[in-house]
Amino acid sequence: MSRKRVAILGSTGSIGRQALDVIARHPERFEIVALAAGRNVELLAAQVEQFRPAIVASAADGPAGLRAVAVDARPDILLAATDGAVAFDAVFAAVDAGIDTAIANKELVVAAGELLFAHARASGARLLPVDSEHSAIFQCVDGEPSERIAGIVLTASGGPFWTRSVDEMRNATVADALKHPTWQMGVKNTIDSATLMNKGLEVIEASRFFGLPGEQIHVLVHRTSVAHGFAIFTDGNVIGQFAPPDMRLPIGYALAYPDRLADQPPPDALAALGGALDAGETLLRFERPDPVRFPCLDLAYRALAAGGTAPAALSAANEIVVAAFVAGTIAFGDIAPCIAEVLDAVGSEELSLDAVRAADRDARRRATAAVERRPVRAAG
Numbered sequence: 001m002s003r004k005r006v007a008i009l010g011s012t013g014s015i016g017r018q019a020l021d022v023i024a025r026h027p028e029r030f031e032i033v034a035l036a037a038g039r040n041v042e043l044l045a046a047q048v049e050q051f052r053p054a055i056v057a058s059a060a061d062g063p064a065g066l067r068a069v070a071v072d073a074r075p076d077i078l079l080a081a082t083d084g085a086v087a088f089d090a091v092f093a094a095v096d097a098g099i100d101t102a103i104a105n106k107e108l109v110v111a112a113g114e115l116l117f118a119h120a121r122a123s124g125a126r127l128l129p130v131d132s133e134h135s136a137i138f139q140c141v142d143g144e145p146s147e148r149i150a151g152i153v154l155t156a157s158g159g160p161f162w163t164r165s166v167d168e169m170r171n172a173t174v175a176d177a178l179k180h181p182t183w184q185m186g187v188k189n190t191i192d193s194a195t196l197m198n199k200g201l202e203v204i205e206a207s208r209f210f211g212l213p214g215e216q217i218h219v220l221v222h223r224t225s226v227a228h229g230f231a232i233f234t235d236g237n238v239i240g241q242f243a244p245p246d247m248r249l250p251i252g253y254a255l256a257y258p259d260r261l262a263d264q265p266p267p268d269a270l271a272a273l274g275g276a277l278d279a280g281e282t283l284l285r286f287e288r289p290d291p292v293r294f295p296c297l298d299l300a301y302r303a304l305a306a307g308g309t310a311p312a313a314l315s316a317a318n319e320i321v322v323a324a325f326v327a328g329t330i331a332f333g334d335i336a337p338c339i340a341e342v343l344d345a346v347g348s349e350e351l352s353l354d355a356v357r358a359a360d361r362d363a364r365r366r367a368t369a370a371v372e373r374r375p376v377r378a379a380g
Contacts, residue, residue: 007069008020008032009087018251022248022252032052033055033074034053034073035069036056055072084105085111092353100128104251113208116208132245137230140241144233149232152217153232154220156198159193160178170333171332191322195336196294196296204303220287221286221287223285226245309346312360312363313359314342317342317367321367330371334371338367342370
């Protein structure tokens with residue numbers, strides 16, 4: 001078996017580091033041909049020393065460096081693991097070149113997914129999900145006719161505020177919001193989990209990956225985080241995917257696809273599954289999210305239904321508003337109303353990458369104005 005040539009955009013981030021961990025365990029399966037990182041040049045240098053890629057880029061190299069990693073290195077598969085819109089052009093260039101791309105960039109699929117999947121259909125590039133929930137659904141529906149998929153279910157941990165009342169959540173501190181019960185994530189993603197906006201963005205992603213409207217995409221809270229997604233078929237059968245909450249599993253699945261790696265389960269894999277049972281927890285307990293306590297989820301469904309640039313505006317506004325909450329400028333309860341203000345102002349225009357960028361800029365401006373209209377708060 002020839003080694004698969006891998007390029008990574010965002011090699012020093014959480015997903016990039018875990019991907020390199022998977023690849024290091026399988027030197028007979030993978031070859032790193034290119035790496036791009038932001039400003040963590042010290043870690044990038046260590047990665048270069050270990051994996052010896054032919055092409056390397058950092059933030060100092062700008063868009064040309066990202067494109068060189070994504071395209072010029074001629075990878076068999078590109079892992080898109082940057083945050084935000086910085087690598088949009090590089091990813092589109094890779095897809096247009098027919099390069100299979102594993103996507104861990106939520107903003108890319110939310111803001112420009114409709115365009116990206118159209119480009120992939122034209123070039124023949126495969127787009128593979130890396131998020132655990134979308135990987136779960138992909139594994140459940142792979143090879144199934146799309147007309148036989150009646151719906152899908154994405155699971156959510158519920159975040160740290162699942163049992164809190166509206167009043168308790170309204171003035172929750174940043175420290176409270178960062179106490180995620182299951183996953184170890186960055187600040188932004190952890191706050192998004194607390195508001196359930198992360199699940200709303202994943203609903204939009206799922207619509208792009210699986211070609212389903214919002215009404216066929218369901219969200220259920222599952223506190224033990226071992227069931228990651230289900231596919232519901234037209235004959236009434238339901239297929240689910242279970243795994244410990246370890247991002248290396250969906251990363252490895254995407255990199256090796258259509259094969260699977262021959263790993264033994266990580267030492268804690270069976271313990272993570274069995275532990276929930278041993279502790280007397282109900283492994284298959286699910287609850288519906290409360291829209292009153294978690295309005296951000298409904299905002300995402302609304303943006304998906306509106307289409308066009310509304311998802312891009314939602315994602316950009318959320319980024320600004322979450323940053324304001326973390327800085328102590330607004331209360332936790334202000335997050336959804338500020339985002340709703342931005343979504344109310346989104347117009348209709350023909351979808352293009354330029355339109356997505358314009359919507360992103362406008363949403364950031366409007367979100368900043370919405371934040372500034374809120375009473376100034378002390379950081380919590």
